[in-house]
Amino acid sequence: MNAPAVADTDDLSIEALATRTGVTVRNIRAYTTAGLLPPPRLRGRLGLYDDDHAQRLALIRELREQGFGIEAIRRIFGRAPASVWGDLVAVARSMSGSLFASETPVVVPAKAIAAKWKGQMTPALLARATKAGLMRELPDGQVQMLSPALGQVAEELAALGLPLEQVIGMQETMARTLRTVARHWLRTLADSLLAGDAIDAERTAQLLEKARPLATGAVQAAFPVILQQELDTLLRKAA
Structure with missing residues (x-):
């Protein structure tokens, strides 16, 4: 994939650049200050932007929409050749929302949830559940359960006699x-990907794809061990 297409530009003011790219004047200035966008060419006191600015700004916008932070974008620009920038956006777009999430969210009417929990x-x-990232309230008033399996766990805990407030607290x-x-895992992976002189988009995709079973497997393997250790500690204190 190539960088997002932007029509040819020549001697654009910052306002015209904002109109052309859909990025606000404020953000253009912020990106320039952050070193993501080269300073404009000056004609007297007027700053002028060209096609290179527009193309880079379009890529910044794409990366931001895919969740990349300012520091991550700066490191990409500093270490990855321009020829792979578009590939990285393609990788981020293809992975976004689908790499680690293994369940299909379920939409439930708010009234149904209220009835279920009496x-x-x-x-x-x-x-609280929404803020924790476990549910999402939709504009139409319904609730999206991001993990139906986790919702089932909550129901089973409640069936054991735990009040819903305690279940949500857990x-x-x-x-x-x-x-x-x-x-921490994702930051470590990102640091590894950005450690070299250039970024290999194909290696990036492969590493992220393999990271999915490794990350979830590590949590599944570690939690029972830690849970048993904490139980043993609790029993010793109660003795």
């Missing part, structure tokens, strides 16, 4: 801890 699912608890703790683990 009044325990208050707006406050639903907001899931909040789990989500918070696993989010930290995930960030």
Whole structure:
């Protein structure tokens, strides 16, 4: 894939560049200050931008939409040749939303959730579950269960007598801890990919694809061991 197509430009003002690329003037200035976009050519006091600025800005926009941070984009520009920039966007686009997520989300009417939990699912608890990233409230008032299996676990815990508030609290703790683990794993992978003089888009795709079973397998393998260790510690303290 090549970089996002932008019509030829020549001697554009910052306002015209913003109109052409769909990036705000404020963000263009911010990207320039951050070193992602070269400074404009000056004609007197007027800053002028050209096709190179527009092409790079279109790529920045694409990368930002795929979730890349400013520092990550800076490192990509600094270490990856321009010839692979478009390939990296293609990899990010193809992986986004589909690489690690193994379940298909299920949309459930809010009334159905309220009925299932017999009044325990208050707006406050639903907001907590949403904030933890376990559910998503849709504009039409329905709720998207991002992990139906996790919802089933919650129901089974409730069947054992745990109040819904405690179940959501357990899931909040789990989500918070696993989010930290995930960030560390992904940052380590990103650092590895950006360590060389150039980025190999094909190797990037292969590494990310193989990382999926390794990451989820590591959590599945480690959690029972840690759970048993914590149980043993709890029993010793209670003795």
